[in-house]
Amino acid sequence: MRHPILPALLLAGATLFAGDPAKDLPKFQGGDLQKYWMDACARCHGxxxxxxxNGGKQLPDAGFDFTDSRKANKKKDSDWLKxxxxxxxxxxxxxxxxxxDxxxxxxxxxxxxxxK
Ligand code: HEC
Structure with a gap:
C-alpha cells in the first residue's frame, strides 16, 4: 500500500527549501562577476x-537599496567588503x-x- 502522507511532506519540505534565498548560494568560479551578481546576489538585492x-516587487531580504546614491555614497568600500x-x-x-580580491x-x- 502507498503511504498518502509521505509525498505531501516531501513536497512541503521542497517548497520551504526553495523559499530560502540564503540556501544553495553558488561559489564564484572565476570569470564574469556581473554574472555572479545575478547568480548569488540578485535573489535578495535584485x-x-x-x-x-524583475516585476518591480520589493524583495523581502534586500536589506539595502544600492541605487539610492545618497545612501550608497556614504558607504565606504571597506565596509561593503567586510x-x-x-x-x-x-x-x-x-x-x-x-x-x-x-x-x-x-x-x-x-x-x-x-x-545610473
Ligand atoms: C539571502 C539574501 C542575500 C544575499 C544572497 C545577498 N545579500 Fe547582501 N545583504 C542582504 C541583507 C538582508 C543586507 C542588510 C544587512 C544589514 O544591514 O542588516 C545586505 C547587505 C549587503 C551589503 C551592505 C549594504 C549596506 O551598506 O548596508 C553589501 C555590500 C552586500 N549586501 C553585498 C552583497 C553581495 C556582493 C552579494 C552576492 C555576492 C549579496 N550581498 C548577497 C541580503 C543578501
Missing part, C-alpha cells in the same frame, strides 16, 4: 541592485564562496547601480 524583482565577506544579520557571509572587484558593480 538584478539592478534596487532590491526589487559585509560581503563576513555577512551581517540576514546577509550571508561569502568568504567561503569568493576571495577577498574578487569581493573587492564586486564593489565596482555595486557602485555602478548608484551611478
Amino acid at each position: 538584478a539592478n541592485g534596487n532590491g526589487r524583482d 559585509v560581503t565577506l563576513d555577512g551581517k544579520e540576514k546577509m550571508p557571509a561569502f568568504k567561503d564562496k569568493m576571495s577577498a 574578487d569581493a573587492q572587484k564586486m564593489i565596482a558593480i555595486m557602485r555602478k547601480f548608484a551611478a
Whole structure:
C-alpha cells in the first residue's frame, strides 16, 4: 500500500527549501562577476541592485537599496567588503564562496547601480 502522507511532506519540505534565498548560494568560479551578481546576489538585492524583482516587487531580504546614491555614497568600500565577506544579520557571509580580491572587484558593480 502507498503511504498518502509521505509525498505531501516531501513536497512541503521542497517548497520551504526553495523559499530560502540564503540556501544553495553558488561559489564564484572565476570569470564574469556581473554574472555572479545575478547568480548569488540578485535573489535578495535584485538584478539592478534596487532590491526589487524583475516585476518591480520589493524583495523581502534586500536589506539595502544600492541605487539610492545618497545612501550608497556614504558607504565606504571597506565596509561593503567586510559585509560581503563576513555577512551581517540576514546577509550571508561569502568568504567561503569568493576571495577577498574578487569581493573587492564586486564593489565596482555595486557602485555602478548608484551611478545610473
Ligand atoms: C539571502 C539574501 C542575500 C544575499 C544572497 C545577498 N545579500 Fe547582501 N545583504 C542582504 C541583507 C538582508 C543586507 C542588510 C544587512 C544589514 O544591514 O542588516 C545586505 C547587505 C549587503 C551589503 C551592505 C549594504 C549596506 O551598506 O548596508 C553589501 C555590500 C552586500 N549586501 C553585498 C552583497 C553581495 C556582493 C552579494 C552576492 C555576492 C549579496 N550581498 C548577497 C541580503 C543578501
